[in-house]
Amino acid sequence: MMSSKELTLNQRMNTAKESPLFFKVFMLVGAGLLLDSSDVYMASNINSTIVANKFATISQGSLFLSSGFLGLFIGSIISGYLGDYLGRRKTFQWNLLLFGAATFLAAFSPNIYFLIAMRFISAIGLGAEVVTGFAMISEFAPVKNRGRWSGSASVFANLGAPFGFLLSTILITNFGWRSMFIALGTFAILLSFLRRHLPESPRWLMIHNREAEAKAIIQKLEQNGYYDHQAIKTDDSAKASRSRGLFIAIIAVSATLLCQYMFTSWVPTLLLGKGLNIVHSMWFATLMMTGAPLGAMIGMLLVDKIGRKRTIVPGFILTAIAGICYAFQSTNAGILINGFILTMIMYLSMASTISVYAPELFPTSFRFRGTGYANGVAKLLTTLSPYIVLWLMTSFGQTTLFTVIAAIALIAALVVGLFGPETKRATIG
Numbered sequence: 001m002m003s004s005k006e007l008t009l010n011q012r013m014n015t016a017k018e019s020p021l022f023f024k025v026f027m028l029v030g031a032g033l034l035l036d037s038s039d040v041y042m043a044s045n046i047n048s049t050i051v052a053n054k055f056a057t058i059s060q061g062s063l064f065l066s067s068g069f070l071g072l073f074i075g076s077i078i079s080g081y082l083g084d085y086l087g088r089r090k091t092f093q094w095n096l097l098l099f100g101a102a103t104f105l106a107a108f109s110p111n112i113y114f115l116i117a118m119r120f121i122s123a124i125g126l127g128a129e130v131v132t133g134f135a136m137i138s139e140f141a142p143v144k145n146r147g148r149w150s151g152s153a154s155v156f157a158n159l160g161a162p163f164g165f166l167l168s169t170i171l172i173t174n175f176g177w178r179s180m181f182i183a184l185g186t187f188a189i190l191l192s193f194l195r196r197h198l199p200e201s202p203r204w205l206m207i208h209n210r211e212a213e214a215k216a217i218i219q220k221l222e223q224n225g226y227y228d229h230q231a232i233k234t235d236d237s238a239k240a241s242r243s244r245g246l247f248i249a250i251i252a253v254s255a256t257l258l259c260q261y262m263f264t265s266w267v268p269t270l271l272l273g274k275g276l277n278i279v280h281s282m283w284f285a286t287l288m289m290t291g292a293p294l295g296a297m298i299g300m301l302l303v304d305k306i307g308r309k310r311t312i313v314p315g316f317i318l319t320a321i322a323g324i325c326y327a328f329q330s331t332n333a334g335i336l337i338n339g340f341i342l343t344m345i346m347y348l349s350m351a352s353t354i355s356v357y358a359p360e361l362f363p364t365s366f367r368f369r370g371t372g373y374a375n376g377v378a379k380l381l382t383t384l385s386p387y388i389v390l391w392l393m394t395s396f397g398q399t400t401l402f403t404v405i406a407a408i409a410l411i412a413a414l415v416v417g418l419f420g421p422e423t424k425r426a427t428i429g
Contacts, residue, residue, distance in 0.1 A: 075127020080372020
């Protein structure tokens with residue numbers, strides 16, 4: 001094995017074994033991603049509650065959901081530019097503080113329009129979290145285990161699915177929907193202060209000719225030695241042009257988020273349509289969402305074992321099959337079991353596609369913008385999804401919704417299968 005003096009800074013970064021500094025970065029990123037995913041599910045339960053309590057009409061509830069998606073879109077685009085031009089660390093600081101302040105203020109909304117405004121502002125801050133979080137893990141993790149750590153971050157994040165549903169179910173049923181905003185807003189503000197001493201990405205520093213600063217951070221990252229650098233894939237088969245990478249990332253990320261949000265954001269409302277009351281529908285949704293971290297964990301284990309494409313393509317195909325099966329469930333047991341399976345498969349795709357694959361499609365100089373654009377387009381589409389879902393359900397019934405989910409998933413499987421490079425253990429530049 002080569003000594004540190006014989007390796008370039010980039011090679012040292014690629015092969016440095018996991019260190020205390022890496023684990024610090026991982027935990028701070030993971031906590032933010034947990035908050036991000038919890039917020040999504042908080043919103044779906046709050047939406048069904050404020051509609052049921054007549055604080056909002058169903059169309060105003062759709063506007064509440066859409067304002068969040070629109071804010072996430074804007075936050076994704078802004079964070080892409082800030083992350084690539086001003087640095088990863090600065091971008092990682094402002095987003096949670098903005099989210100926390102606006103979320104806390106939302107608890108005191110006098111009407112639905114103030115709540116929608118606060119939701120929009122808070123989502124701008126939160127929109128940066130997925131873009132910065134997974135890209136940070138991708139840049140700090142050793143190449144040998146990059147898929148495992150990016151997937152692990154997704155497992156951490158997707159604990160937010162059952163956690164968000166469980167927390168909102170407990171708080172909303174006992175203290176009202178405003179208590180959820182107080183809880184998440186407070187947590188976000190506290191976490192933003194803990195991130196004050198997060199290091200800058202050495203990869204970003206190196207491409208901006210700040211090698212002395214990068215070297216100081218890398219020395220802390222290589223505290224536990226190196227992996228064998230010869231195990232790293234250095235050929236060009238994993239490389240994609242910016243346009244090709246954007247095409248693949250936009251389709252794959254959009255399909256993943258559309259399928260997920262079209263289902264999970266409307267789970268409590270869909271269950272109300274099947275005859276369950278508001279409390280029972282939230283508990284059913286909570287039990288279904290326990291499949292999220294399990295699916296993410298399976299994705300984490302598979303991406304480094306069998307590769308990115310062999311995990312992602314079957315994941316999309318299985319999403320289509322499980323979605324169609326769910327549409328025809330009529331018993332409580334069938335709804336619960338099939339919903340759990342569908343959730344698990346969706347989050348397997350989410351873990352492997354958004355957390356691992358998308359950031360690997362771009363070089364360091366374009367990584368935040370590339371993932372920002374992909375997530376931004378996906379968020380823009382999900383901004384429209386509440387209206388699309390509402391129209392589908394009122395015009396054609398719930399079955400059509402799952403047919404659309406299946407079609408989206410199959411298109412994504414085709415694109416990744418035909419055009420996507422395999423990035424397992426490849427240097428990311």
